[in-house]
Amino acid sequence: MKKISKLYLALLFLFLYAPIFVLIVYSFNESKSKTVFSGFTFDWYIKLFNNELIMTSLGNTLLIAIVASVVSTILGTMAAIGFSKMRKLPRALMMNVNNIPIINPEIVTGVSLMLLFVFFAARMNFEFGMGTLLLAHITFDVPYVVLNVMPKLRQMNPHIYEAAQDLGCNPVKAFFKVVLPEIMPGVLSGFLMSFAYSLDDFVISYFTSGSNSQTLPITIYSMTRRKVSPEINALSTIIFIVVVTVLVVKNILEKRDMKKRNEEILVER
Amino acid sequence: MNENTHTHRSLLQKLIAAPYIVWMIVFIIVPLAMVAYFAMTTADGVFTLENIKDVWQYANIFVRSIWLAAIATVICLVIAYPAAYILSRTSASAQSTLLMLVMLPMWMNFLLRTYAWMTILGNNGLINSFLGLFGIDSIKMLNTQGAVVLGMVYNYLPYMILPLYTVMMKIDKSVLEAAHDLGCNGAKTLFKVVMPLSIPGITSGITMVFVPAISTFIISRMLGGGSQLLIGDLIEMQFLGNSYNPNLGSAISLVLMVIVLIIMTVMNQFDAGDDKVLM
Numbered sequence: 001m002k003k004i005s006k007l008y009l010a011l012l013f014l015f016l017y018a019p020i021f022v023l024i025v026y027s028f029n030e031s032k033s034k035t036v037f038s039g040f041t042f043d044w045y046i047k048l049f050n051n052e053l054i055m056t057s058l059g060n061t062l063l064i065a066i067v068a069s070v071v072s073t074i075l076g077t078m079a080a081i082g083f084s085k086m087r088k089l090p091r092a093l094m095m096n097v098n099n100i101p102i103i104n105p106e107i108v109t110g111v112s113l114m115l116l117f118v119f120f121a122a123r124m125n126f127e128f129g130m131g132t133l134l135l136a137h138i139t140f141d142v143p144y145v146v147l148n149v150m151p152k153l154r155q156m157n158p159h160i161y162e163a164a165q166d167l168g169c170n171p172v173k174a175f176f177k178v179v180l181p182e183i184m185p186g187v188l189s190g191f192l193m194s195f196a197y198s199l200d201d202f203v204i205s206y207f208t209s210g211s212n213s214q215t216l217p218i219t220i221y222s223m224t225r226r227k228v229s230p231e232i233n234a235l236s237t238i239i240f241i242v243v244v245t246v247l248v249v250k251n252i253l254e255k256r257d258m259k260k261r262n263e264e265i266l267v268e269r
Numbered sequence: 270m271n272e273n274t275h276t277h278r279s280l281l282q283k284l285i286a287a288p289y290i291v292w293m294i295v296f297i298i299v300p301l302a303m304v305a306y307f308a309m310t311t312a313d314g315v316f317t318l319e320n321i322k323d324v325w326q327y328a329n330i331f332v333r334s335i336w337l338a339a340i341a342t343v344i345c346l347v348i349a350y351p352a353a354y355i356l357s358r359t360s361a362s363a364q365s366t367l368l369m370l371v372m373l374p375m376w377m378n379f380l381l382r383t384y385a386w387m388t389i390l391g392n393n394g395l396i397n398s399f400l401g402l403f404g405i406d407s408i409k410m411l412n413t414q415g416a417v418v419l420g421m422v423y424n425y426l427p428y429m430i431l432p433l434y435t436v437m438m439k440i441d442k443s444v445l446e447a448a449h450d451l452g453c454n455g456a457k458t459l460f461k462v463v464m465p466l467s468i469p470g471i472t473s474g475i476t477m478v479f480v481p482a483i484s485t486f487i488i489s490r491m492l493g494g495g496s497q498l499l500i501g502d503l504i505e506m507q508f509l510g511n512s513y514n515p516n517l518g519s520a521i522s523l524v525l526m527v528i529v530l531i532i533m534t535v536m537n538q539f540d541a542g543d544d545k546v547l548m
Contacts, residue, residue, distance in 0.1 A: 005355040008351060009356075009367065015423070016371070016423075016426070019385035019389060020382070022388055022389060022395060023381065023385050075292065076289065078288065079285075079289035079290070081282070081285050082282060082290075083286055086283075086286075094290070094293075097293050097297060101297060104526065105483070105526070107486065107501050107504055108484070108526055111304065111518060112301050112304045113300050114508060115300060115304060115515065115519070116295075116296070116300040116303055119303065139292070139296040171281055200376070200378055202379070202380060206509075207508065216378075220381065221380055221487070224380060224383075224384045224387070232384060235381075236381045239377060239378065239381065243373060243376040247373055247376070248369075251369055
């Protein structure tokens with residue numbers, strides 16, 4: 001790589017990471033000030049873990065992300081299989097509707113679901129809360145599952161499924177024994193993607209949650225509205241460490257997987 | 270018998286998508302229909318076009334949103350293009366690490382990323398206290414349009430880099446070698462060969478930055494301090510803010526959707542084939 005390219009990337013990463021490192025450094029700052037570094041402390045971390053609101057909203061976030069991504073993965077995989085068997089025109093229609101939540105500005109998805117929930121909350125006597133949040137999250141998660149599973153279905157040889165049935169499998173068994181293993185990478189990446197989006201979502205949750213069902217991003221938002229809240233810095237540091245760990249592990253696993261595949265190819269030759 | 274199992278099979282295969290089709294109708298189609306309905310009725314449910322007309326009162330906010338989002342998109346493109354090009358030309362092992370470094374900030378919640386800039390740009394923030402060491406008076410950076418654009422660029426830059434990188438990766442190395450053999454220098458290869466081949470990446474990058482940028486209400490609120498209202502703020506205020514008016518809010522949302530639709534149609538015109546780049 002040329003020197004100028006290296007310099008360019010270095011500046012880019014400086015821009016991307018400097019703000020995050022500022023947060024990390026100040027999470028250990030003794031004083032509440034955003035500017036003066038007066039001494040090293042773990043106080044903000046202790047305060048963070050003793051902050052009931054943050055801990056409850058973290059619990060809410062994890063619960064919603066897990067349930068929403070599991071339900072979305074099942075619903076989306078089923079839908080993708082059904083769509084792939086359709087004729088071209090209805091399939092295109094289905095995919096276009098499926099993509100609406102991805103294309104639409106998040107705020108529009110948020111307010112449209114809010115209108116729906118307000119309408120039914122009055123008539124069916126329920127309140128905004130974990131239920132409405134869950135419905136909203138599933139709605140924006142499933143499209144990603146469908147988009148991840150569809151290409152895997154298209155790559156698959158359709159005759160394997162028929163062969164399994166000819167050999168005596170019923171459709172359900174044939175699906176679990178033959179189709180599912182083939183499309184598993186797509187199902188898995190769809191699951192992870194919807195889990196990550198659910199954890200991270202603020203805008204749609206903001207419009208569909210109740211006062212007793214705050215998720216972590218909503219709590220973070222109300223914290224940033226206050227003048228000084230150094231617990232945010234501590235929280236950012238922890239989230240950063242978690243994200244780095246997950247990505248590094250994923251990277252290592254992928255590299256190992258690639259190596260293994262390369263070796264297999266060599267052996268076959 | 271054979272015929273029978275065949276029809277049975279296809280019925281099952283059709284039914285398997287049914288739950289999600291119902292879901293899409295209830296949670297995608299109906300809510301959007303409700304937005305359209307609210308936009309075209311009064312609070313009592315009487316048909317009217319007043320709400321849509323009222324949106325014109327906020328024309329200045331629309332202009333500002335489009336303008337700021339457009340500036341942010343152009344800056345993202347200018348920064349991301351060389352970055353994606355360099356990334357696509359590095360060795361495979363370095364590539365996966367560098368790519369991870371580009372994506373990593375995306376997984377930090379964007380509220381935290383934006384909050385970080387509040388700390389840096391504030392009147393008592395990092396930059397101003399640094400300048401203060403040299404006796405320079407503090408410069409007002411937070412709560413300006415510049416801060417809002419910076420926040421957009423910072424938050425959405427990876428969305429521009431990734432699709433560009435994806436199309437550039439697909440460009441066959443031998444094409445570049447051929448251009449070189451035929452007498453193109455580096456810059457000429459870039460403009461004559463790489464640029465035209467990376468148009469699908471440019472268009473999807475533009476949509477992926479412009480759409481969230483034009484509809485944000487967080488970046489403008491946190492870095493613009495309420496003085497730089499955008500379309501997103503306007504919508505939020507009608508639904509959860511002080512000026513509760515879901516009918517007007519729906520009308521604004523409807524106009525926003527139309528703007529987004531226009532942008533996407535225009536961008537699709539530039540795409541040569543059906544070579545769409547989706548993340």
